[in-house]
Amino acid sequence: MGLDAFVCCRCLEDGCAAPPPVAARHDPEDGVVAEQSSLSSNAFEDFEHWLATACEHPDMRVASVHVGNWGLLSQFRTALQRRGDWGNVDALVASIPSGNGGSTTATAASEALAQLEAFASSSFRWTAPKLIDATTKEVVGEGVGEPDGLFVFAGSLEGGLDLHGRFFVRQQQTGALLFRAATFTQELIADSDGSPVAATLVSDAQSLTWPIVLTAGTGDGEMDQLLYPARLRVVFEVEGPMSFERIVSPLRAVLTAAVVHDHPVHWT
Numbered sequence: 001m002g003l004d005a006f007v008c009c010r011c012l013e014d015g016c017a018a019p020p021p022v023a024a025r026h027d028p029e030d031g032v033v034a035e036q037s038s039l040s041s042n043a044f045e046d047f048e049h050w051l052a053t054a055c056e057h058p059d060m061r062v063a064s065v066h067v068g069n070w071g072l073l074s075q076f077r078t079a080l081q082r083r084g085d086w087g088n089v090d091a092l093v094a095s096i097p098s099g100n101g102g103s104t105t106a107t108a109a110s111e112a113l114a115q116l117e118a119f120a121s122s123s124f125r126w127t128a129p130k131l132i133d134a135t136t137k138e139v140v141g142e143g144v145g146e147p148d149g150l151f152v153f154a155g156s157l158e159g160g161l162d163l164h165g166r167f168f169v170r171q172q173q174t175g176a177l178l179f180r181a182a183t184f185t186q187e188l189i190a191d192s193d194g195s196p197v198a199a200t201l202v203s204d205a206q207s208l209t210w211p212i213v214l215t216a217g218t219g220d221g222e223m224d225q226l227l228y229p230a231r232l233r234v235v236f237e238v239e240g241p242m243s244f245e246r247i248v249s250p251l252r253a254v255l256t257a258a259v260v261h262d263h264p265v266h267w268t
């Protein structure tokens with residue numbers, strides 16, 4: 001789960017790849033593909049084998065990375081939007097898709113890369129309240145829509161974090177506060193299939209049943225799965241661009257490869 005990216009090598013156009021079994025071309029979306037869209041299964045297999053072994057780059061990809069899961073990408077976007085000292089990051093924000101697919105041209109990648117480096121080299125810091133799984137420390141949510149700090153929307157209810165480090169749930173229409181706590185537990189309510197569909201939040205002073213389950217993503221890539229935290233609490237974390245190295249690093253790799261090889265970044 002999440003976002004992957006790759007950049008093709010230049011071996012096809014530079015003539016240093018083995019000759020393809022059928023005509024091949026660069027597709028702006030899919031990388032190196034057969035010119036002909038409908039191949040017999042044998043011809044397709046031959047093509048796939050050629051693609052895997054045609055040059056020193058597996059699948060003719062000079063860079064291939066897992067960028068991050070969607071939760072991490074959302075946190076990264078929020079960080080980019082802070083009023084830091086890294087200047088304009090519009091090209092970087094525009095280059096990162098919010099779904100699987102699409103591509104970023106080498107020219108756009110060059111601009112995005114310069115903005116990524118400006119962000120990554122900044123020593124700007126901030127403190128942010130986060131709702132975490134008290135057991136695993138995985139982030140469950142953080143206020144992206146400052147200053148109201150909301151990140152959960154469930155019908156007529158909305159929830160978020162306030163500046164005092166409390167998780168709150170309120171009526172969207174009236175603003176009436178239904179729940180507010182720094183630490184609380186979550187008891188799941190399942191449907192007939194056993195899937196959790198609602199939850200009761202319980203703190204020392206209050207409880208609230210609402211039609212949503214707070215979840216935390218865990219791991220990354222293949223191991224990605226949602227967890228349902230039983231105990232949650234709000235913590236204040238000091239963050240900065242250095243907190244995002246695990247997403248800056250793969251982005252730097254594909255954006256650099258796009259610039260060097262003059263090929264687009266393909267997002268998958």
Ligand SMILES: [Zn+2]
Pocket residue numbers: 009010011012017055056057060061
């Ligand atoms: Zn190659």
